[in-house]
């Protein structure tokens with residue numbers, strides 16, 4: 041008897057399930073709602089068909105047979121209704137999500153739809169929100185870089201043109217014999233050499249910066265002692281400090297091993313120290329310290345520049361940013377590349393660089409992970 045029931049219900053169920061699968065195949069690009077409805081219809085029909093067949097078989101008398109049929113039909117209809125309501129909810133929720141996507145603002149901000157969404161759609165909505173946010177930040181960064189690049193080209197071409205014009209005038213004066221007294225000739229030659237040095241270091245900086253931005257800065261990293269590196273950088277800028285009558289004081293913990301490209305890292309440190317010397321008045325002091333704090337090595341450069349305006353502080357590391365005083369090209373005027381290069385190099389070493397006003401001036405600080 042039980043075997044017979046299983047055979048009849050199972051057989052009919054399988055036939056209806058197969059039909060349902062064929063229908064679903066045809067509908068596989070349709071909405072989740074339609075599919076849910078088909079599932080509900082298949083379930084209800086299968087149950088109903090099984091029950092009908094079996095009650096027929098069982099030759100139950102009129103009353104129980106009708107009761108069973110009625111109960112099952114009502115149950116089935118209720119199930120179908122619930123499935124349809126659910127399907128509609130899913131459809132409406134996905135429509136709300138699509139509308140929210142349609143309303144993404146030109147600035148690229150995605151506002152998730154109001155009200156609750158089914159779990160999967162909620163996940164998608166959150167992922168979309170994050171993706172749009174990343175895109176937006178990326179676009180903002182790109183725009184900032186692009187405008188910095190444009191500004192840089194404008195400034196650099198100005199900075200190149202001004203000394204070139206001077207050099208051309210001096211070269212012509214020498215060539216035509218207009219400048220012929222030995223003192224002037226000597227002065228012109230010296231000035232031309234100084235300008236050539238300045239221009240080539242600027243071109244060199246531009247190359248370095250473009251390598252950093254293109255991500256093609258190749259570091260050959262070894263275990264180096266940060267203390268020694270700082271001492272070398274200080275020795276290199278000693279003549280500049282002497283010429284400006286700025287006192288240099290250096291202090292370093294004994295062993296500060298970091299995994300670094302010594303050449304690049306000392307370039308970063310030198311850029312900080314050169315800035316500090318440039319902005320410190322005669323008889324002022326620039327002190328450089330290299331110390332370990334926990335598992336971080338810190339190089340700090342403290343000067344007597346009188347403080348950087350608060351508004352400028354967050355911008356000093358931007359490409360081509362120059363403070364008011366540094367904008368006029370002169371023997372001291374830079375191109376505004378030094379700190380951008382220092383930051384690029386430090387970040388390529390998984391380090392951080394920062395600045396704050398402190399005491400009589402400001403403190404630039406490089407933090408690098410100590411090597412084990």
Ligand SMILES: Nc1ncnc2c1ncn2[C@@H]1O[C@H](COP(=O)(O)OP(=O)(O)OP(=O)(O)O)[C@@H](O)[C@H]1O
Pocket residue numbers: 245311315316317319343345347348356357361362363364365366373374375376377378379380402
């Ligand atoms: N130690 C400092 N004290 C005061 N201001 C500073 C100091 N270092 C940097 N600045 C400010 O930050 C700006 C950017 O510095 P950065 O080193 O990038 O460019 P620069 O020194 O002007 O030119 P470059 O380094 O390319 O020769 C400077 O023009 C200056 O206004």
Ligand SMILES: [Mg+2]
Pocket residue numbers: 311314315374377378379
């Ligand atoms: Mg500089």
